[in-house]
Amino acid sequence: MKHTISVLVENHSGVLSRISGLFSRRGFNIDSLAVGPTQDPTISRITIIADGNEYTVEQIEKQLNKLVEVIKVKTLEKDECLARELLIAKLSVPADKRSEVMTIAEITGAKVMDLTLTTMTLELCDTYSHLKRFEEIIAPYNVIELVRTGTIAISKGADTITAKK
Amino acid sequence: MRMTAAQAIVECLKAENIKVVYGYPGAAICPFYDALLDAKDDIKHVLVRHEANGGHAANGYARISGKPAVCIATSGPGAVNLVTAIATAYADSIPIVCITGQVNTDQIGRDVFQEADITGAAEPFVKHSYLLSDPKDLPRVFKEAFYIAGTGRPGPVLIDIPMDVQKAEIDFEYPESVSIRGYKPSSKGNYNQIKRVLSALESAEKPLICIGGGVFASNAQNEICKLAEIMQIPVITTMMGISVFSDENPLFFGMLGMHGVASANRAVNDCDVLFLVGARVGDRAVRTPLTLEKTTKILHIDIDPAEIGKNVGADYPLVGDAKLVLQDMLQMAKPMEHKEWINHLNLSKAKKDFDKAPEGTVNPREFMYKLSKTMPANTIVSADVGQNQIWAATGYKIKDGGRFITSGGMGTMGYSVPAAIGAKMAAPDRPVVVICGDGSFQMEFMELATAIQHGVAIKIVVMTNNRLGMVRELQTNGYNDRQTAVFLDGSPDFIKLANAYGIKSYRVTNDETMDEAIDMLKNSDELCLIEVVVDKMAKTL
Numbered sequence: 001m002k003h004t005i006s007v008l009v010e011n012h013s014g015v016l017s018r019i020s021g022l023f024s025r026r027g028f029n030i031d032s033l034a035v036g037p038t039q040d041p042t043i044s045r046i047t048i049i050a051d052g053n054e055y056t057v058e059q060i061e062k063q064l065n066k067l068v069e070v071i072k073v074k075t076l077e078k079d080e081c082l083a084r085e086l087l088i089a090k091l092s093v094p095a096d097k098r099s100e101v102m103t104i105a106e107i108t109g110a111k112v113m114d115l116t117l118t119t120m121t122l123e124l125c126d127t128y129s130h131l132k133r134f135e136e137i138i139a140p141y142n143v144i145e146l147v148r149t150g151t152i153a154i155s156k157g158a159d160t161i162t163a164k165k
Numbered sequence: 166m167r168m169t170a171a172q173a174i175v176e177c178l179k180a181e182n183i184k185v186v187y188g189y190p191g192a193a194i195c196p197f198y199d200a201l202l203d204a205k206d207d208i209k210h211v212l213v214r215h216e217a218n219g220g221h222a223a224n225g226y227a228r229i230s231g232k233p234a235v236c237i238a239t240s241g242p243g244a245v246n247l248v249t250a251i252a253t254a255y256a257d258s259i260p261i262v263c264i265t266g267q268v269n270t271d272q273i274g275r276d277v278f279q280e281a282d283i284t285g286a287a288e289p290f291v292k293h294s295y296l297l298s299d300p301k302d303l304p305r306v307f308k309e310a311f312y313i314a315g316t317g318r319p320g321p322v323l324i325d326i327p328m329d330v331q332k333a334e335i336d337f338e339y340p341e342s343v344s345i346r347g348y349k350p351s352s353k354g355n356y357n358q359i360k361r362v363l364s365a366l367e368s369a370e371k372p373l374i375c376i377g378g379g380v381f382a383s384n385a386q387n388e389i390c391k392l393a394e395i396m397q398i399p400v401i402t403t404m405m406g407i408s409v410f411s412d413e414n415p416l417f418f419g420m421l422g423m424h425g426v427a428s429a430n431r432a433v434n435d436c437d438v439l440f441l442v443g444a445r446v447g448d449r450a451v452r453t454p455l456t457l458e459k460t461t462k463i464l465h466i467d468i469d470p471a472e473i474g475k476n477v478g479a480d481y482p483l484v485g486d487a488k489l490v491l492q493d494m495l496q497m498a499k500p501m502e503h504k505e506w507i508n509h510l511n512l513s514k515a516k517k518d519f520d521k522a523p524e525g526t527v528n529p530r531e532f533m534y535k536l537s538k539t540m541p542a543n544t545i546v547s548a549d550v551g552q553n554q555i556w557a558a559t560g561y562k563i564k565d566g567g568r569f570i571t572s573g574g575m576g577t578m579g580y581s582v583p584a585a586i587g588a589k590m591a592a593p594d595r596p597v598v599v600i601c602g603d604g605s606f607q608m609e610f611m612e613l614a615t616a617i618q619h620g621v622a623i624k625i626v627v628m629t630n631n632r633l634g635m636v637r638e639l640q641t642n643g644y645n646d647r648q649t650a651v652f653l654d655g656s657p658d659f660i661k662l663a664n665a666y667g668i669k670s671y672r673v674t675n676d677e678t679m680d681e682a683i684d685m686l687k688n689s690d691e692l693c694l695i696e697v698v699v700d701k702m703a704k705t706l
Contacts, residue, residue, distance in 0.1 A: 010346075017285070025289050059475065062471035063471050065470070065471070066469070068293040068345060068347050071346050071347045163346055
């Protein structure tokens with residue numbers, strides 16, 4: 001089962017290597033990991049999508065909490081969070097296929113970022129499962145490069161994850 | 166006050182009341198050593214003969230003093246040599262602070278001479294680590310390092326300091342307090358949960374207490390012993406918990422596990438409620454935790470929330486410092502009786518008759534037994550790893566006030582001699598006995614020089630059979646007796662070796678010489694060594 005884990009960490013060099021090291025060392029599987037600064041410049045937020053049963057996710061939380069530079073760990077319930085991921089795909093598209101790809105972009109909500117005589121570059125920001133479907137749809141159109149950011153997520157409603165003072 | 170960062174390190178160590186450090190110098194740590202020379206009246210530097218042994222010596226010192234101890238190494242190979250000691254301390258939750266020199270900041274990452282990414286290499290084995298890039302951070306980093314090492318679940322902390330940082334000038338002021346927002350170790354247990362744990366223990370018909378190394382870490386020996394006495398609950402220990410309870414106590418049933426004693430394993434098997442105190446239920450202690458979960462109600466105190474439910478599911482988890490939790494329990498505990506259950510366990514207690522050893526050898530269990538009967542109660546035993554460790558763990562009968570230390574989690578050979586040096590320096594008035602084998606001794610005997618240089622009078626017992634006995638036994642039992650790579654041919658004559666170091670020694674080959682040697686060991690005020698010859702096919706259990 002997939003779990004979305006939000007981790008607030010000190011914005012220090014080396015924190016990411018401690019966290020990724022912990023995952024590989026303890027045999028936890030990561031689907032994606034995204035990291036960036038928060039409204040507080042001393043704190044970074046890492047969103048991890050991990051695969052595993054209840055025991056595993058409990059151990060991940062506890063082991064993360066043991067790291068001195070980890071300030072807060074919270075697993076976001078699937079239905080209680082807003083999650084997004086950005087995908088950019090470069091397609092090799094001959095002129096006669098351009099409008100077909102444009103239609104797909106329109107329907108799926110993807111944007112054309114860049115256009116050349118031979119290629120089209122699309123971006124789509126959506127949930128993990130929508131992006132997966134989008135990948136399937138564009139697969140027949142000669143995808144020559146594809147890159148994704150990994151999921152970031154935040155709780156729905158007024159709930160927040162903040163560092164205790 | 167204005168001073169170099171190197172001088173500031175010395176001031177930090179003084180502020181932490183560090184009296185002795187174990188180290189090995191090199192170019193990248195020279196600024197610190199230069200500053201340390203000016204403080205030689207306050208801080209004694211012990212030059213070990215290998216960096217790992219500096220870490221083990223600090224480990225032994227920390228266990229006996231109950232406070233973080235310090236070891237030092239230079240950059241590159243010095244630092245990397247320390248990794249085994251760091252991992253050993255981590256596995257046993259021992260508070261040590263390791264200071265390593267690093268190449269100049271502007272050279273980091275260029276693979277210069279004696280450069281190693283030690284914070285990277287040690288990362289899996291440290292509680293926390295610092296690569297100090299700004300000299301101004303030094304006082305705070307040291308304050309934090311000692312705090313992190315010694316609080317919560319203790320463990321090793323590494324501070325890696327580039328040479329140019331050591332030379333930089335700073336305004337020194339040692340912080341009075343620590344505030345780390347990501348590190349707030351829990352201490353007091355949840356009161357309602359404590360009550361539930363106690364009532365589960367009270368309602369048990371066949372309760373059992375299993376003590377781990379966490380009881381030493383929280384200094385809760387008295388509390389757990391009192392609780393067991395009041396409630397009349399039988400007690401067993403893991404290897405790390407040995408010597409919390411005296412072997413002479415009728416409630417005590419020994420060490421459990423793969424190499425444990427029958428009575429302890431019988432107790433785990435037959436109890437209905439198992440109360441784990443600072444024990445992590447490692448694989449050598451409990452081989453089938455899933456079975457145990459199903460048949461036994463498990464109460465588990467640990468200061469580390471991650472230990473609860475990691476290896477064994479707990480019916481009553483309780484996060485907190487064992488000492489504080491047990492103090493709360495003692496407030497409420499009522500006297501109880503479990504005579505039938507204790508009588509049942511007494512049936513599986515081993516009898517003390519020893520098989521006659523083959524000609525020219527002695528029975529190692531008999532030796533341990535006699536040694537323990539002769540040595541004073543407050544003796545510290547430092548056991549190495551291998552058959553010698555198990556003979557010591559199960560054969561040496563601990564009296565009230567005794568102490569047993571060993572590398573329990575990592576199982577690091579070559580631990581016992583340097584750890585004993587540290588232990589003896591932390592408690593100069595207590596006898597310290599090393600138990601090691603001819604395999605492990607050859608990983609550590611260079612530290613005899615350290616002991617001589619600093620007048621550290623430890624008593625060393627080398628059990629010899631020219632074999633790596635535990636591996637030999639594994640090959641005998643698990644690999645059709647295809648013995649390979651376990652023969653220690655080429656080993657020195659250990660008596661001549663002792664002579665070369667100028668220390669008293671004695672070889673034991675039969676029962677008569679055994680008694681004489683043990684007396685010599687007991688009465689010697691100086692560093693001494695006895696070699697105890699055991700059969701090449703001697704069994705662990």
